[in-house]
Amino acid sequence: MAADHVERLRREGRIVIVGASLAGLRAAETLRAEGFAGDLTLIGDEPCEPYDRPPLSKSALLGMASPLRTELPRRGEIDAKWRLGVAATGLDLAAKRVRLADGDEVEYDRLLIATGVRARPWFNEEEARLDGVCVLRTRQDAADLVRRLKAGPRRVFVIGAGFAGSEVASACRETGLPVSMAERAAAPLVGALGGVVGAVAADLATEHGVDLRTHVTVTALEGDTVGRVRAVHLSDESVVEADVVVVSLGSLRNTEWLAGSGLGAGPRGIACDAGCRAFDFRGIVTDDVFVAGDVARSPHALFGYQFLSLEHWGNAVAQAETAAHNMICDGADRRPHLWMPAFWSSMFGVNIKSVGVPPMGEQLMITQGSLAERRFVGVYGHQGRIVAAVTFDNARWLEFYQRQIERGAPFPVEFSTPDRRPEGRQPVPAGFPDPSLPTHGPMVTLTGYSPADQQLVFHPARH
Secondary structure (H helix, E strand, O other): OHHHHHHHHHHOOEEEEEOOOHHHHHHHHHHHHOOOOOEEEEEEOOOOOOEOOHHHHOOOOOOOOOOOOOEOOOOOOOOOEEEEOOOEEEEEOOOOEEEEOOOOEEEOOEEEEOOOEEEOOOOOHHHHOOEOEEOOOOHHHHHHHHHHHHOOOOOEEEEOOOHHHHHHHHHHHHOOOOEEEEEOOOOOOHHHHOHHHHHHHHHHHHHOOOEEEEOOOEEEEEEOOOOEEEEEEEOOOOEEEOOEEEEOOOEEEOOHHHOOOOEOEEOOEEEEOOOOEEEEOOOOEEEEEEEOOOOEEEEEHHHOOEEEEEOOHHHHHHHHHHHHHHHOOOHHHOOOOOOOOEEEEEEOOEEEEEEEOHHHOOEEEEEEEEOOOOEEEEEEEEOOEEEEEEEEOOHHHHHHHHHHHHOOOEOOOOOOOOOEOHHHOOOEEOOOOOOOOOOOOOOEEEOOOOOOHHHOOOOOOOO
16 A cells, blocks of 8 residues: 555655746656646746747758747646746755745645756846847847848858857858858867867868867957947957857856755756755765756766766757656666667758767767868777767768667778778877866766866866
C-alpha cells in the first residue's frame, strides 16, 4: 500500500515548470503523456507561447519565414496553467515556492527549471542603447533585425564570429548587404570547432564577400547626434562605418533569480545529476527539483562524466523528456540523460553538422574528403579515443562516427576509406583556444567535475 501511495502522489500533486520555451513545453507534454494527472503550471518571462529559435538566425533573416510565426508544434494537450510575460525572481526550497516578478508566489511539489539562456549584451550600456545595435535571441530581436536589414543599411557589422554571428553574416551576403565581422580569435568558429576547421570557415566567409577582421576586439560603438550607431572602433585602431551592429558574443545562463536559493547554480548553469536532479550548493542532490535544457550542467558517461552545458536543440528536447519521466517515477524506473551531443548549421552555402564534443579534442584527423574542397569529415581525439566528428557537406558519415564515439573507438583513426586524402593520414593539433580564456559563444562548455559551483575549474587540454 505504501508503494501505491507514493506512486499516486507522483502522478498527482503540483508540478511547476519555470521556463516556457522548447524544453519546458516538451517536458509538459511528456508529463501528460506518461500519466501525470495533477496541476501543471508553466512560467515564462516572454509574453508568447513557446516558439522555435533556430529559424531566427537562418530562414527568418533570408525572408523565408516570419520571425513572429515560428511556433513550436504541439504533441498533445497539456492542460496547464500558463503564467506568461512574468519572470521568476526567487526560489524558496524549504517552502517549495517560486516567487514571481509581479509579487505572486507559486507553490509546487516538484519543480523543473528550464530557464535557458539569453544573449550576452554589449558591455557598454550607453552604447548598447544606440539605435541600430541589436542582439539576436528572441523573436522580437529577430523581427527588429529583419526590419533593419530590409531597410537596406549601408553596412552591417557583426561582433563575434561564432555560429550565430557567422549565420547572420551569411544571411547578409546572401541578400546582398555589405557586412563586416570581428573576431578576437584567429578565425570564425574557433571556440566550437578549433583552429583547423576555423580556417576553412574564414576562407568561406571572405570568399563570399565578408570583411572579416580577426585577432581584434571592438573597443567602442560610436553614435551620431541623434543616437544612431554610425561606426565601430576596433583594437587595431581602425574604424568601420556601420548603421546596423549585431552583437553576437554568446549567451548568459538565466540563473540569477536562484541567488540565495541554495541550489548549485551560477554563471555556468545549474548542476544536476545524470537523472536531471539538481544539486544544492554543497553538492548534495535534491529529489524534487529537476533541470533541463540550455541552463543545465550535467555529467555525461561517454565523456568521462565531465559536466557539460549544451546549447543544442536536440539536447533540450531529450533532457526535458528524461527530466519529466524521472519526476513522476520512483528510483527503479528512472533513466539517465545520455543524449549524444549534436548540432547543425548552414552558412555560405555549406551544411555543417557535428556529433560528440569537439572542444574536448586535442587532435584532429581529416578522415574523408579535403579541407581545400570544403567537403570533409574531421574526427577529434582525446586521450586516445574518438570524442567528436564534424562534417562540411558530408553528413552521411555522422551516424557511423556517432557509433564510434559510443563504443570508445581508438584515436588516431585506424581504418581507411576510398576518399581519404594524404592530408588526413596523421593527426594534427585541433587548434582550440586556451579553455581558461573567454571565446565567443561556444555551444558546448566543459565545466569541470564538481557539481558545487564555487569549485568550478576549467581543465586545459592535456597533450
